[in-house]
Amino acid sequence: MTRRSGLPGLVALAVVPVAVLAVFFVLPVAGMLARGLWPDGTFDPSGAVDVLTRERTGRVLWFTVATSAAGTAGSLLLGLPVAWTLHRLALPGRRVVRALLLVPFVLPTVVVGVAFRELLGESGPLGFLGLDGTPVAVVAALVFFNVAVVVRAVGAAWESLDPRPAEAAAALGATPWQVWWTVTLPALRPAIVSAGSVVFLFCATAFGVVLTLGGLRYATVETEIYLLTTNLLDLEGAAALSLLQLVVVAGLLALAQRLRATPAAARRVVARSRAVRPSDAPLLVVTAVVLLGVATPVATLVAGSLRTPDGWGLRNYAALASTGSGPGGSGALAVPVTEALVVSLRTAVDATWMAMLLGLLVAVVVTRRSRGRAERAVRAGLDGFFMLPLGVSAVTLGFGLLVTLDDGLLDLRASPLLVPVAQALVALPLVVRTLAPVLAGIDPRQRQAAASLGAGPWRTVAVVDLPVVWKPVLAAAGFAFAVSLGEFGATSFLFREEAPTVPVVIFRLIGRPGEGNYGMALAASVVLAGVTALVVLAVERLRVRSVGAF
Amino acid sequence: MLSLSGVSVAYDGVDAVVDVSLDVPAGEVLAVLGASGCGKSTLLRAVAGLEAPRSGTVVADGEDVTRVPTHRRGFALMFQDGQLFGHLTVARNVAYPLRLRRRPAAETAARVAELLELVGLVGYGDRLPGTLSGGEQQRVALARALAVRPRLLLLDEPLSALDAGLRERLAGDLRRILVEAGTTAVLVTHDHEEAFAVADRMALMRAGRVVQHGPVADVWGAPVDAEAALFLGYARVLDGARAAAVLAAAGRPGASAVALRRSALRVEPAGALAGTVVSAAATPDQVRLVADVEGLGRLDAVGGPGLAAARVPAPGAAVRLDVDPARLAPLRRARG
Numbered sequence: 001m002t003r004r005s006g007l008p009g010l011v012a013l014a015v016v017p018v019a020v021l022a023v024f025f026v027l028p029v030a031g032m033l034a035r036g037l038w039p040d041g042t043f044d045p046s047g048a049v050d051v052l053t054r055e056r057t058g059r060v061l062w063f064t065v066a067t068s069a070a071g072t073a074g075s076l077l078l079g080l081p082v083a084w085t086l087h088r089l090a091l092p093g094r095r096v097v098r099a100l101l102l103v104p105f106v107l108p109t110v111v112v113g114v115a116f117r118e119l120l121g122e123s124g125p126l127g128f129l130g131l132d133g134t135p136v137a138v139v140a141a142l143v144f145f146n147v148a149v150v151v152r153a154v155g156a157a158w159e160s161l162d163p164r165p166a167e168a169a170a171a172l173g174a175t176p177w178q179v180w181w182t183v184t185l186p187a188l189r190p191a192i193v194s195a196g197s198v199v200f201l202f203c204a205t206a207f208g209v210v211l212t213l214g215g216l217r218y219a220t221v222e223t224e225i226y227l228l229t230t231n232l233l234d235l236e237g238a239a240a241l242s243l244l245q246l247v248v249v250a251g252l253l254a255l256a257q258r259l260r261a262t263p264a265a266a267r268r269v270v271a272r273s274r275a276v277r278p279s280d281a282p283l284l285v286v287t288a289v290v291l292l293g294v295a296t297p298v299a300t301l302v303a304g305s306l307r308t309p310d311g312w313g314l315r316n317y318a319a320l321a322s323t324g325s326g327p328g329g330s331g332a333l334a335v336p337v338t339e340a341l342v343v344s345l346r347t348a349v350d351a352t353w354m355a356m357l358l359g360l361l362v363a364v365v366v367t368r369r370s371r372g373r374a375e376r377a378v379r380a381g382l383d384g385f386f387m388l389p390l391g392v393s394a395v396t397l398g399f400g401l402l403v404t405l406d407d408g409l410l411d412l413r414a415s416p417l418l419v420p421v422a423q424a425l426v427a428l429p430l431v432v433r434t435l436a437p438v439l440a441g442i443d444p445r446q447r448q449a450a451a452s453l454g455a456g457p458w459r460t461v462a463v464v465d466l467p468v469v470w471k472p473v474l475a476a477a478g479f480a481f482a483v484s485l486g487e488f489g490a491t492s493f494l495f496r497e498e499a500p501t502v503p504v505v506i507f508r509l510i511g512r513p514g515e516g517n518y519g520m521a522l523a524a525s526v527v528l529a530g531v532t533a534l535v536v537l538a539v540e541r542l543r544v545r546s547v548g549a550f
Numbered sequence: 551m552l553s554l555s556g557v558s559v560a561y562d563g564v565d566a567v568v569d570v571s572l573d574v575p576a577g578e579v580l581a582v583l584g585a586s587g588c589g590k591s592t593l594l595r596a597v598a599g600l601e602a603p604r605s606g607t608v609v610a611d612g613e614d615v616t617r618v619p620t621h622r623r624g625f626a627l628m629f630q631d632g633q634l635f636g637h638l639t640v641a642r643n644v645a646y647p648l649r650l651r652r653r654p655a656a657e658t659a660a661r662v663a664e665l666l667e668l669v670g671l672v673g674y675g676d677r678l679p680g681t682l683s684g685g686e687q688q689r690v691a692l693a694r695a696l697a698v699r700p701r702l703l704l705l706d707e708p709l710s711a712l713d714a715g716l717r718e719r720l721a722g723d724l725r726r727i728l729v730e731a732g733t734t735a736v737l738v739t740h741d742h743e744e745a746f747a748v749a750d751r752m753a754l755m756r757a758g759r760v761v762q763h764g765p766v767a768d769v770w771g772a773p774v775d776a777e778a779a780l781f782l783g784y785a786r787v788l789d790g791a792r793a794a795a796v797l798a799a800a801g802r803p804g805a806s807a808v809a810l811r812r813s814a815l816r817v818e819p820a821g822a823l824a825g826t827v828v829s830a831a832a833t834p835d836q837v838r839l840v841a842d843v844e845g846l847g848r849l850d851a852v853g854g855p856g857l858a859a860a861r862v863p864a865p866g867a868a869v870r871l872d873v874d875p876a877r878l879a880p881l882r883r884a885r886g
Binding site for chain 1: 598599600619620621622623624625626627628629633635637646647650651694695697698704
């Protein structure tokens with residue numbers, strides 16, 4: 001750590017993640033785009049332009065923007081009161097509630113889709129609303145997913161918000177509403193805008209929910225890419241849409257990056273939460289409603305999984321050891337669900353260590369102090385580069401991997417490592433976002449002090465960094481594990497027939513007619529949700545604030 | 551104007567303020583003086599309505615405001631570090647309470663100009679708080695607090711965040727501004743000099759209780775016990791025979807203990823006490839020395855007017871010392 005220039009060290013640390021990202025991310029995405037823009041080996045964007053001017057494309061685009069905007073607005077509207085209630089009020093059990101709220105966010109998208117269909121379907125508890133298969137259902141599911149993002153991101157900012165400006169305003173005669181409008185909201189605006197843009201991003205690239213809830217009638221750009229590739233084999237169209245999405249999302253991501261709340265206030269104030277007053281009732285009611293809204297789909301899912309043609313029972317769970325019922329007595333699946341669960345867990349383990357290895361390197365690279373303008377520029381560039389997977393749709397990634405890795409040198413399609421690699425890339429930004437703030441928060445003078453007292457570089461890491469970082473590392477690993485368990489977009493392209501993951505199996509089961517298959521899908525969803533929830537609750541116990549706050 | 555009776559505040563069951571009763575007449579400034587953690591800021595927050603007292607009442611102008619929310623009390627609170635709103639300009643910060651009350655724009659602008667002049671910041675209206683020095687920020691915070699002529703101004707260590715020289719200058723300004731505006735104010739501080747410079751009355755707090763209160767001169771001239779005396783800037787406390795000797799030399803009636811300021815003993819050729827110099831040092835204003843005084847032990851002393859800095863007595867030299875009766879305070883009891 002005594003080098004004059006950090007550049008050589010920087011390059012050494014960055015080379016592995018950059019290479020991995022280049023091969024498994026940039027190359028596939030570029031290949032996917034090339035397929036659309038260079039259809040016959042020559043540059044010919046007319047096909048792509050054609051796709052973009054199709055009437056259906058316009059509809060898809062409009063639907064994407066409209067549902068994403070509605071989902072974002074809904075998440076913010078419901079998330080803000082909950083953020084305040086759970087982060088500023090001394091409510092008993094609020095930690096548990098905060099942890100439970102994170103569960104929907106990592107629930108496998110397919111599971112959420114199934115849960116909402118179960119809830120809103122004709123025979124569901126809310127079937128009378130007639131919302132099944134409508135855009136409202138899609139938006140509701142998007143809000144269900146993302147309200148936790150708002151609660152965590154804004155809640156964390158709210159919790160570390162110095163209470164004194166608000167008190168000063170109140171002492172100057174501002175009513176609680178005026179305090180909120182003139183002091184608190186301006187202070188929270190960066191966090192709100194940043195959470196809003198991330199939620200918009202998640203909504204716009206949502207795949208599993210829209211596919212299960214929107215069907216063929218309502219498609220977003222993401223599901224349209226999937227349909228064009230897998231059902232219609234219209235690669236040009238898919239590439240054109242991917243390109244469009246890439247441009248829009250990259251722009252949005254850059255905007256979010258700029259707006260992200262900079263931790264300018266180095267000192268972390270954690271405001272003392274105050275006791276509940278009668279005047280808090282409206283916000284408590286909103287919070288209760290949101291919690292109920294989050295719990296209902298999950299409860300319906302569990303109830304549905306226990307319902308069998310002959311009353312309540314565990315038959316659907318018992319059936320998980322089978323391959324379901326298909327036409328002519330053959331199974332709906334190539335392997336039993338239990339085997340898929342083993343595959344899922346094994347894949348998640350692989351994806352987790354890959355994401356952690358890459359994520360740790362990236363986090364160290366982007367947070368070390370730069371010693372010159374060139375170095376700072378390189379670091380900033382790398383930071384943005386590693387965030388790319390957050391913005392590029394998993395479908396594009398999966399499809400890109402599928403089409404580029406088939407030629408000669410890099411034929412990894414048959415490799416059992418391909419799915420974990422793709423999932424690791426999807427989880428990478430979340431890992432980096434969890435670790436980077438923690439590493440950046442370590443005062444470099446601590447390292448300098450250790451060094452000046454005679455500690456070598458490794459010793460310094462062990463003494464200064466490790467005690468601060470081990471919990472966030474565990475938390476990030478758990479988070480990556482959960483994300484990998486639920487990953488569907490990229491996996492749906494890359495899985496091998498003989499080794500599908502649970503989300504893939506669930507999607508296949510709900511696509512096959514037969515009461516037994518649907519019950520099995522519900523049971524499998526419950527199992528997957530349960531495993532994911534356990535992982536997330538364990539992560540939450542570590543109390544790492546940067547988890548899930550982007 | 552402000553009347554506290556039996557106010558107690560507890561945080562999570564731990565008492566921070568215990569049974570405090572105080573009165574502040576209209577137009578006067580009360581300084582609540584105490585070490586950090588003594589509960590003085592909590593008391594201020596309770597007066598402001600930011601903490602709910604466990605028991606006791608807060609009465610302002612004859613109206614019980616104990617259960618009135620902060621924003622309806624008509625007070626203003628100024629924090630140690632100003633707490634200016636960083637996203638608003640200086641003028642907008644000062645205008646904030648006026649705009650809350652929807653005063654006409656012209657009236658607001660005129661009042662802001664008047665206030666900026668009062669605190670000596672004419673022409674600063676368009677600056678952002680981040681570009682101001684600490685002292686300037688405190689002036690803006692003061693102007694903002696005074697904007698709507700609050701019936702009570704609460705000041706939480708208003709000068710503590712500033713460096714020494716600035717603090718002294720600003721304390722004088724603060725006194726002038728408060729008197730000119732005729733504001734009733736409660737000032738919380740751990741700095742006795744700040745309290746002397748700004749306040750009319752003083753309340754000394756320790757472990758959540760008020761141990762002494764009254765006009766500044768009264769409290770200063772007769773600390774209730776040794777700890778209070780030391781907190782008020784007295785250098786040493788003597789008791790028993792040594793107290794009697796000093797008081798006799800000063801020509802004052804006897805007491806069980808006496809607190810001496812640093813300058814209570816002065817080198818004087820015809821002084822009543824004899825001693826030998828232990829150490830001596832010249833400061834820009836006077837010569838300071840420690841002397842071993844016969845029958846009294848080691849005490850602080852200063853050089854008299856005749857003792858120029860060039861003639862600092864050497865250790866071991868014999869000196870005669872006189873006691874300045876105005877610079878000592880007889881104590882009713884030695885221990886608190």
